[in-house]
Amino acid sequence: xxxxxxxxxxxxxxxxxxxxxxxxxxxxxxxxxxxxxxxxxxxxxxxxxxxxxxxxxxxxxxxxxxxxxxxxxxxxxxxxxxxxxxxxxxxxxxxxxxxxxxxxxxxxxxx
Amino acid sequence: xxxxxxxxxxxxxxxxxxxxxxxxxxxxxxxxxxxxxxxxxxxxxxxxxxxxxxxxxxxxxxxxxxxxxxxxxxxxxxxxxxxxxxxxxxxxxxxxxxxxxxxxxxxxxxxxxxxxxxxxxxxxxxxxxxxxxxxxxxxxxxxxxxxxxxxxxxxxxxxxxxxxxxxxxxxxxxxxxxxxxxxxxxxxxxxxxxxxxxxxxxxxxxxxxxxxxxxxxxxxxxxxx
Numbered sequence: 001x002x003x004x005x006x007x008x009x010x011x012x013x014x015x016x017x018x019x020x021x022x023x024x025x026x027x028x029x030x031x032x033x034x035x036x037x038x039x040x041x042x043x044x045x046x047x048x049x050x051x052x053x054x055x056x057x058x059x060x061x062x063x064x065x066x067x068x069x070x071x072x073x074x075x076x077x078x079x080x081x082x083x084x085x086x087x088x089x090x091x092x093x094x095x096x097x098x099x100x101x102x103x104x105x106x107x108x109x110x111x
Numbered sequence: 112x113x114x115x116x117x118x119x120x121x122x123x124x125x126x127x128x129x130x131x132x133x134x135x136x137x138x139x140x141x142x143x144x145x146x147x148x149x150x151x152x153x154x155x156x157x158x159x160x161x162x163x164x165x166x167x168x169x170x171x172x173x174x175x176x177x178x179x180x181x182x183x184x185x186x187x188x189x190x191x192x193x194x195x196x197x198x199x200x201x202x203x204x205x206x207x208x209x210x211x212x213x214x215x216x217x218x219x220x221x222x223x224x225x226x227x228x229x230x231x232x233x234x235x236x237x238x239x240x241x242x243x244x245x246x247x248x249x250x251x252x253x254x255x256x257x258x259x260x261x262x263x264x265x266x267x268x269x270x271x272x273x274x275x276x277x278x279x280x281x282x283x284x285x286x287x288x289x290x291x292x293x294x295x296x297x298x299x300x301x302x303x304x305x306x307x308x309x310x311x312x313x314x315x316x317x318x319x320x321x322x323x324x325x326x327x328x329x330x331x332x333x334x335x336x
Contacts, residue, residue, distance in 0.1 A: 005249075006313055009306040016299045020172040041170065042177040042296050043113045043213070046271060049288050050118060053275045059117030063212035076211050077168045080203075084164030088311075091158050095318035 112182070112225050112267040112293065113207065116215025123274045128220030131197070134228050138197035145191065155315070155322055159187030160199045162311055166304060167203050167226075173296040181304035182263050185256030186311055188231030189238045190328060200227020225266035234259035248329065252312045257305030264293040 026038055050057060067073035119127070146153055166183030173179060187196045204222050207213040214222050234255045241251035268289035277284035316329060323329045 006310050009310050013303045013306050016303050017171045020174045020176070020299070023174055024172070024176040038176045039172045039178045042179040042293055043115060045177055045292055046267075046289060047115055047118060049292060050271065050275050053277055053285055053288070057275070059115070060121060061117035061215065061217045063116045063208075063215060065210060066212040067210070073211060073213075077170070080206065081165050081168035084161040084166075084168070087157055087161035088165065091154060091161075092314065092318075094154075095314070099318060 112179075112222065112264050113204075113214035114218040114221050114267060114271060116208070116212065117217055118215070119218050119221055119270070119274050123270075124217045124220065126220075127218075127224055127270070131220040131223040131228060134194060134197040135201055135223065138194040138199075141192065141194050142198065145195075149325070152322055152326070155190060155319060156187075156195075158311070158315070159190055159195075160202075162186050162308075163196075163199055163203055166307065167207075171300055171303065173299050175292075175296045177292070177296045179264075179293070179296045179300055181300050181307075182226050182230055182260050183304065183308075184227060184230045184263070185234040185252075185259045185304065186308045188234040188259065189252060189255060189312075190315075190323075190326065193228070193231035193235040196231035197223065197227045200231075221270050222267075225263050225270065229266040230259040230263035233262045248316075249309050249313070252309050253305040256308035257301040260301040260304045261294060261297055264297045265290060268293050 020039075024038055067076060142156065146156070163183035163186075166181040168180070170178045170180045182200075184196045184200055187199060201219070201223050204214055204219055204226065208215050208219055208222075237258055238251050238255035241254060242248070246254075268286055271289045272282050272286035275285055276282045277288070280287075316323060320329065
C-alpha cells in the first residue's frame, strides 16, 4: 500500500510540473516583433519589479563569476542536482540491501 | 527566492548578513555536537543535505508562466531541527552565488534568512503543532514542507518590499507586487515539494525507523502514516 502511495505522489509531482507547459500559452509577439518569452525565472522578474518601483536603483555589486553561457549554467545546475541525487540513490541502495540481508538472516535463524 | 547580486541596498545587505550569521554559527555547532554524540545519524544528515541540493537545483515551470524552484529545507528541519539547516542552506546558496551568478554574495545573508532560517523554522514549528493535535504523520510532513516553501518566498517578498517600498503605497503595496510574483508562482511548486518530502520521509520510516524513533520523529508504538 505504502509503495503505491509513493508512486501516486511522484506522479502528482510530474503532473504538477508538466501541466503548466500545456496551460500557459505563448503570448503573441510584441509590437517590435520581438518574441515574448515565457517560463523565465521569477528571480529575474523580481529585478524588473525593482526597476519599476525605483527606476533610479543601480545594483552596486556585480557577480564575481558568471557562467559564460546558458549551457555552462545548466551544466552546473545539473552537477548540483546530480550530487544530491547520487547521494540519495546511494543511501536508498544501502538501506534496501541492508533490509534484505536482515530479513535473510532472521529467516536463517528461524530455520 | 534568490535576491540577485547587488539588488539589496548596502545597509540591508549588511543587516541581513548580521542577522543570519549567528544562526549559521549555532547551526554548525548543533550539527557537530549531534554527529559526535550520535555518529549513526550522519547518513540521515547526508540525506537531508542531498535533498536540499537536488530540490534547489530544479527550476520548475509554474502556472503563472514563470519558473521557480523548491527549497528542500523542510525535511532537514523536521529531522534535525531548524538551526541545522542554516549551514546546509548556506553551502547551496554560496555554490549558486559564486559559480552560477544565481543569487549573490551581497545578498547571501538575506537569502540564507529566507531559505535556510525562516523556512526551516516554519517547517519545524508546523510539524510539531500538527503532530501535537494528532494530524496523521504523512500529512503533517506534507503541510510542514509545503508551507515552509511558501513562507520562504513570502519572506523574500517582504525583504524586497522592505528595501524597495512603493513610492505611493509604501511597504504593503510593494509587498503585494513581489508576493503576487513569487508566492503565486510558488503554490504548485510548494505542493510538489510537500509531496516529495513525504516520499523521502516514507522511505526513511521504512529503512531508518530506529534512528527516527531515537530522534523522536516517529512514536515508538505506531510509525505508520
